[in-house]
């Protein structure tokens with residue numbers, strides 16, 4: 001069995017809010033001792049430093065959630081020390097200690113990011129109250145973060161919209177997957193809701209209170225993915241001024257969601273496979289291994305089997321990730337869900353803009369006929385855009401982007417068999433006007449100019465079509 005690194009993630013401790021690390025920076029030993037006693041009685045883990053330099057070393061080696069910093073230290077100025085601490089640990093809550101009559105420096109310190117200050121001499125009761133307040137503050141911060149994740153997940157799980165039989169099947173698999181700890185491979189075209197499904201699996205499972213960490217393997221440069229996933233130690237490469245924990249370790253007990261896993265470079269695929277199989281990772285530049293306990297969810301819009309056949313994706317990793325797999329159908333394969341999705345997004349948009357809006361029949365018809373290559377995301381964007389451009393209560397076909405006008409109510413200048421279709425002039429005119437406005441992102445004045453008609457004519461025609469001004 002391999003050893004777990006001594007430096008248990010601070011983040012995890014804050015997460016649990018059971019005990020926090022306090023670093024006491026004061027050159028007077030007696031004061032450090034007194035503070036230590038009070039802090040420990042409150043459940044803090046403590047460490048001490050008698051100079052700014054010493055404090056930096058402690059911070060780099062083991063971090064700290066809270067720093068009690070005497071501004072009057074030998075050597076470095078207190079404000080400079082505060083700056084250095086914040087640079088090394090931006091999240092650390094720093095309480096500065098000032099001497100009587102130097103409150104001015106405390107004010108400056110607060111401006112520079114200190115959380116609070118206390119003036120010397122202070123009573124232990126004073127310190128106790130202050131530390132309790134800090135612990136409460138950190139706990140709240142953590143709870144808020146978790147709450148935010150949960151709310152996000154509600155949007156995800158509570159409201160995956162769709163009643164098509166394929167979706168019903170998907171819900172059953174999600175429920176099953178949520179209660180297992182095996183990797184799941186989520187397949188689906190772009191915009192079908194892969195991340196949403198991953199969130200649902202995590203947040204409806206027993207470890208929903210643990211972190212859910214998405215990693216976009218497609219957008220990060222390879223070296224960055226490695227250091228992000230596995231972490232690194234100080235000095236591992238140029239710029240590694242301090243050690244950083246890997247996401248696979250930070251997600252302890254929770255889920256890492258490897259989005260676009262098909263984009264992972266081959267050498268990293270090998271490292272990832274080892275991490276999953278052996279349940280441990282080695283940070284870049286470190287000789288120590290860290291035991292990990294995370295659930296892996298992965299998603300891709302690529303055909304991984306084909307990538308395996310072509311040798312760009314490791315077969316063994318594919319099998320590892322593919323213990324359970326689910327495929328989200330593209331929207332064009334479940335058109336019956338389009339009205340539901342439209343209703344869902346319209347309701348959400350009405351709520352967020354404070355304006356009730358509905359969609360006209362011709363617009364909905366066009367949405368039903370359209371192929372949605374960008375799937376649900378495209379539909380969502382399309383409605384968002386339409387709402388942004390429309391001032392009235394109804395969204396008309398003319399308010400939708402031009403690709404949807406290819407089949408407005410089934411009218412197209414070219415028939416399905418490619419032969420020219422007889423289209424009345426009035427329809428052609430309507431098509432041209434609406435397409436032009438859509439192409440110009442709703443700029444009707446410019447559309448009128450380009451079409452060579454007056455703006456009054458354009459508005460009159462739009463009124464005839466029942467489109468929104």
Ligand SMILES: Nc1ncnc2c1ncn2[C@@H]1O[C@H](COP(=O)(O)OP(=O)(O)OP(=O)(O)O)[C@@H](O)[C@H]1O
Pocket residue numbers: 159160161162188189190191192193194195196197301344376377380
């Ligand atoms: N079934 C659904 N019900 C409601 N909203 C959905 C549904 N599917 C997707 N969405 C919404 O569509 C958008 C895209 O979803 P998501 O990011 O999960 O897709 P994705 O498959 O990960 O896309 P990409 O491949 O582009 O990363 C999100 O805003 C999501 O909330």
Ligand SMILES: [Mg+2]
Pocket residue numbers: 194195259
């Ligand atoms: Mg995605």
